[in-house]
Amino acid sequence: MxxxxxxxxxxxxxxxxxxxxxxxxxxxxxxxxxxxxxxxxxxxxxxxxxxxxxxxxxxxxxxxxxxxxxxxxxxxxxxxxxxxxxxxxxxxxxxxxxxxxxxxxxxxxxxxxxxxxxxxxxxxxxxxxxxxxxxxxxxxxxxxxxxxxxxxxxxxxxxxxxxxxxxxxxIFGMGHVLRYSPYNKDITDIVRSGALGELINVVHVEPVGYYHFAHSYVRGNWSTEKDSSFSLMTKSCHDIDILCHWFSPLKPARVSSFGSLQHFRKSGKPTAAGNATRCLDCPVEKDCPYSAKKLYLDPVSHGNTGWPVETIVDGLPDIENVTDALKNGPYGKCVYESDNDVCDHQVVNMEFSNGTTASFTMVAYSSVICERQTRMHFSHGEIVGNMHTFTVTDFRKHTSKVHRPNSEGGGHGGGDTGLIRAFVEAVRTGRQEELGTSVEEVLNSHLTVFAAETSRKEGRVIDCGAFETEAREKVSTELSSREQ
Structure with a gap:
């Protein structure tokens, strides 16, 4: 050393x-x-x-x-x-x-x-x-x-x-990449302008995608709460963040949530699969939408080595190392025989401090992969979008206009690039403002996610203010006990 x-x-x-x-x-x-x-x-x-x-x-x-x-x-x-x-x-x-x-x-x-x-x-x-x-x-x-x-x-x-x-x-940046895509930045500009009046309600859906969920949240690194966290946090904390961002400076006052692990468990396994625990040994693999052979091995055999197959091996994927991973690692296990325990669907209801509301749905079972669908309801108009285009309707002018922001390419509709660009500029100038957020705001949206999960598990509406106070008191007590 x-x-x-x-x-x-x-x-x-x-x-x-x-x-x-x-x-x-x-x-x-x-x-x-x-x-x-x-x-x-x-x-x-x-x-x-x-x-x-x-x-x-x-x-x-x-x-x-x-x-x-x-x-x-x-x-x-x-x-x-x-x-x-x-x-x-x-x-x-x-x-x-x-x-x-x-x-x-x-x-x-x-x-x-x-x-x-x-x-x-x-x-x-x-x-x-x-x-x-x-x-x-x-x-x-x-x-x-x-x-x-x-x-x-x-x-x-x-x-x-x-x-x-x-x-x-x-300077502190958080991987809430949705804020930084051209699509969401354009929507945010309209919200902030007040052109459509007061933002009163948002309905936001995160369709994770059936094979994406199987890859990441059944077989993958985010499949169990003990090894990672609950799926609302690991998959959708940036969805809750963008909702909080749109309603800012208002903060969530009350939160409720429902959800469960509905399908990806042993009770969902087809009877015809018998005792097979791995896709390569399964008699009904060809008929299973979650087949590891279809998801990883078949693409490699056709020269496709990008996501998700590139994540399951060290180095470049090939037939040999992918086959070995499916025979011996978690990505080859039957989705109904895996150790996963996180929700595969969840809804969150949020009431902000002035009575405005938002609802969020995360669901595994969709053909589109992470292409959020959003409806925003204002006092004088609405915005309806799908992460590629959004339509703005002005009730006063009786007009509707379709917007097609340039995504710039890259992950999350350009959000990955937008975030790192903003972070670099913030570091260069010494201005946290370049990121358009603060560590306090980042914490607030995380707090809302934890409140939602607490609601789901305990079956009660969570008062966000009291929830935060209790958490801060726990930290203060813990730190005080360490100093003694």
């Missing part, structure tokens, strides 16, 4: 020049001295922690706009994934780490001996239950943070993250 850190410091002196962070919280200044060789026009430097799907999605911007940002360090445990990512971004091997703790240790060494961090910012794209630990560690070192959704898997931990971000005085 000592040799590695020495090499890291030498490379840092040569090529990694984080920008001046003089806008940071005063207590961080000792470790953020200005590098006289750095220029305001230099690209923002980024360390990526977790080089999977989300890490790759956010850093496409570094490849398309190298004058704006540059990946200079990574932490990724999977050897092939690590090498591919490092090669793609031309990351020097001395700044390639297997774990985030190794990267953090190297950063601590350069801060103590050189007085600067390894990069301007970190992207946290590890598994959900690690978000808090990683964010706290790098916030303490003064890194600006872009954290993939959700903040954390416990409300109390979300509050701790908020506290750490505010204490460090850093």
């Amino acid at each position: 000592a040799s590695l850190l020495s090499n890291t410091k030498n490379l840092w002196r040569k090529s990694v020049k984080p920008k001046d962070s003089s806008h940071s919280h005063p207590h961080m200044q000792a470790s953020t001295q200005t590098d006289s060789s750095a220029s305001p026009s230099d690209p923002i430097t980024i360390a990526v922690i977790g080089c999977g799907q989300r890490g790759k999605a956010y850093t496409k911007y570094a490849l398309s706009s190298p004058d704006r940002c540059k990946v200079v360090a990574i932490a990724e445990p999977r050897p092939k994934t690590q090498k591919h990512f490092a090669d793609l971004h031309k990351v020097d091997q001395t700044l390639v780490f297997t774990t985030w703790r190794d990267l953090h240790a190297a950063s601590a060494e350069t801060i103590s001996t050189v007085g600067r961090r390894l990069a301007d910012a970190v992207i946290i794209a590890v598994q959900d239950q690690q978000h808090l630990t990683v964010a706290l560690a790098f916030a303490e070192q003064g890194y600006h943070i872009l954290c993939e959704k959700p903040m954390a898997t416990r409300l109390e931990d979300c509050i701790k993250m908020e506290m750490a971000v505010k204490k460090a005085g850093i």
Whole structure:
């Protein structure tokens, strides 16, 4: 480790020049001295922690706009994934780490001996239950943070993250990508303009997609609450966030929710499947819409190696490694024999502080994949959209106009690109406002999601104000007991 850190410091002196962070919280200044060789026009430097799907999605911007940002360090445990990512971004091997703790240790060494961090910012794209630990560690070192959704898997931990971000005085971005797509930004502009009067009600549907849900929430990383979190949080927290965003500055006052795991359980298994527990051994595989062979193996045999098959192996998918994954890993298991326990459908009802309302539905069983459907009802008009186009009707003018925003390409209708672009600009200028949100607002939408899940489990309407007060008191008590 000592040799590695020495090499890291030498490379840092040569090529990694984080920008001046003089806008940071005063207590961080000792470790953020200005590098006289750095220029305001230099690209923002980024360390990526977790080089999977989300890490790759956010850093496409570094490849398309190298004058704006540059990946200079990574932490990724999977050897092939690590090498591919490092090669793609031309990351020097001395700044390639297997774990985030190794990267953090190297950063601590350069801060103590050189007085600067390894990069301007970190992207946290590890598994959900690690978000808090990683964010706290790098916030303490003064890194600006872009954290993939959700903040954390416990409300109390979300509050701790908020506290750490505010204490460090850093720029903080959250993977609520829906806010940043051209489609939703155009809708938000209309809402804010008041052109249609008061926003009174929104009906919003997230059709997850039958095979997407089977991949991610039955067989995949988000299939069990104990290993990740409940599906309303892991899949739809950015839907609740965009609803809160549209009604802002109002906050949800009361929330109720219903839902369950209805189909993806053993009782749903076809009788003809018998004792088969894996798709490759199942006599009715050809007739099953959730066949792992159809979802992963058949596409690879036709040369299709993108999502979702690229997520189930380390390195590039081929017939051999995908077959091995289906024979031995979770992605080859029968969806009715898997260990999943998260809801496959859920509804959420929200009442805001002035009596306006919103309803949200998340459902697995759809042919479209994540193409949200939204109806927005105003006092003088309505907006009806499907993530590609939306129609604005003005009751006063008796007119309707179809809008077709340019998605820019990329994930979430351009939201992935929009978020990382805004984050880089926020870091460059030292202005949290460039992200159009704050850590307090991020926490508020998470709190609403936790309130909804509490309602579903306990069968009661949740008073959001009281719910937040109780959670903050728990955190205060916990922190006080640690100090004693």
